[in-house]
Each structure stands twice: as structure tokens, then as C-alpha cells.
Amino acid sequence: MQGSLANFAGGLLIILFKPLRVGDYIQTQGESGTVAAIFIFSTKIITPSNQSVYIPNGALSNGIIRNFSKEIQRRTDITLSVNHNSELHQVKSIIADVIKADKRIQSDPEPLILIKDMTSEAILISVLAWTSNAEFGLVVSDFYENTKKAFKHNHISIPAFSRVNYH
Structure with missing residues (x-):
């Protein structure tokens, strides 16, 4: 009872x-x-x-x-990894270009690209950007795909392991 x-x-x-x-x-x-x-x-x-x-x-x-549906906007919390020999200024610039090219990613609040950690295997980069909640999954997926293409085009290598976290 x-x-x-x-x-x-x-x-x-x-x-x-x-x-x-x-x-x-x-x-x-x-x-x-x-x-x-x-x-x-x-x-x-x-x-x-x-x-x-x-x-x-x-x-x-x-x-x-x-x-996950209550709010209109949602922030990505994406962690990317690049090899230690990568030029961080170039990597951050490439990521910024990928963000700017996607009109679904909001410019206000301004997206952040931060060095999250430096492990023995890689440099971890955190990407914090806002998008509509309705488009969140597609934006994250497209961001990964477009970033991988841009890294490959610019000869930025990523470690063999993958360490991903997004909310």
C-alpha cells in the first residue's frame, strides 16, 4: 500500500x-x-x-x-583528439571554420574551442557550441564528419584511439 x-x-x-x-x-x-x-x-x-x-x-x-527536450537550445560538449605534432593554432582555426560553415550552430553565445587536456597519447580539444535542441544530433554528426574531412585535407592526424564525449 x-x-x-x-x-x-x-x-x-x-x-x-x-x-x-x-x-x-x-x-x-x-x-x-x-x-x-x-x-x-x-x-x-x-x-x-x-x-x-x-x-x-x-x-x-x-x-x-x-x-533533453525541455529547453529550446542545447550545447555540444565535443572532445576531439589530435596528435602531439599538430599545430594547435591551425587545428583551432580549422575547427572554427567548420563551425562557421554550419549555419545551425549559433554564434551567440560564441562557440568555444579549448585545450582540454594533454595526455601521453594525444592533445584533447573541447568544442562547446550551441544549436537548437531539435537539430542537436544531426549537428554533432555533421560536425564530426566535416571536421574529419577538414583535418584530412589539412594533414592533421588524429590518434588511433577515439575518446568522445558529448551531451
């Missing part, structure tokens, strides 16, 4: 405060997916592999919910 009351109260909190809505893409309780339905005791999400997952509203309302 206590669990059912917690789930009922959680459902009411979700309905009242709207931290998520049907159609939002969320991550919570170790699961990610699109909210398909919000019931009084549970919330149904559909995972990217088309599985239905039902999360008790008590756990949902008391846990962390990462809602």
Missing part, C-alpha cells in the same frame, strides 16, 4: 510540476527514452531500441530526471 501511495503522489507531482511531458526525451533511473504516456502510478518511456519501459512515478518523482 505504501508503494502505491508513493507512486500515486509521484504521479500527481509529475502532472502538477511538469518536469516531463509526453514526447520528451529523458534519462532517469538508468533508462533513456521518449515519454510515451504518464499514468497515475507509472510513466511509460520508449527506448531508442523500441522497448517499452514503465517507471514507477514514486521513484521518478524522487529521482533525477535529465530532460
Whole structure:
């Protein structure tokens, strides 16, 4: 009975405060997916592999919910790696050109290209740029593709390993 009351109260909190809505893409309780339905005791999400997952509203309302759809804009947090023999000024310039060529990447706030780390294997470069949430996935994919082409054209080599992180 206590669990059912917690789930009922959680459902009411979700309905009242709207931290998520049907159609939002969320991550919570170790699961990610699109909210398909919000019931009084549970919330149904559909995972990217088309599985239905039902999360008790008590756990949902008391846990962390990462809602990727809530905001209009989203910032990339892309980490690129280049070999130590790369000229950093040239690398940053190439990345800036790739950013400028993509009209979906916003100029305000200004994109940032930062040296993130220098490991024994590579120099890690962080690219922070804003785009619309709706186009985020395509922008990131196109950015990787266009950067790889530009690096190849300019003889910038990347390490054999790949260390990627974006949110």
C-alpha cells in the first residue's frame, strides 16, 4: 500500500510540476527514452531500441530526471583528439571554420574551442557550441564528419584511439 501511495503522489507531482511531458526525451533511473504516456502510478518511456519501459512515478518523482527536450537550445560538449605534432593554432582555426560553415550552430553565445587536456597519447580539444535542441544530433554528426574531412585535407592526424564525449 505504501508503494502505491508513493507512486500515486509521484504521479500527481509529475502532472502538477511538469518536469516531463509526453514526447520528451529523458534519462532517469538508468533508462533513456521518449515519454510515451504518464499514468497515475507509472510513466511509460520508449527506448531508442523500441522497448517499452514503465517507471514507477514514486521513484521518478524522487529521482533525477535529465530532460533533453525541455529547453529550446542545447550545447555540444565535443572532445576531439589530435596528435602531439599538430599545430594547435591551425587545428583551432580549422575547427572554427567548420563551425562557421554550419549555419545551425549559433554564434551567440560564441562557440568555444579549448585545450582540454594533454595526455601521453594525444592533445584533447573541447568544442562547446550551441544549436537548437531539435537539430542537436544531426549537428554533432555533421560536425564530426566535416571536421574529419577538414583535418584530412589539412594533414592533421588524429590518434588511433577515439575518446568522445558529448551531451
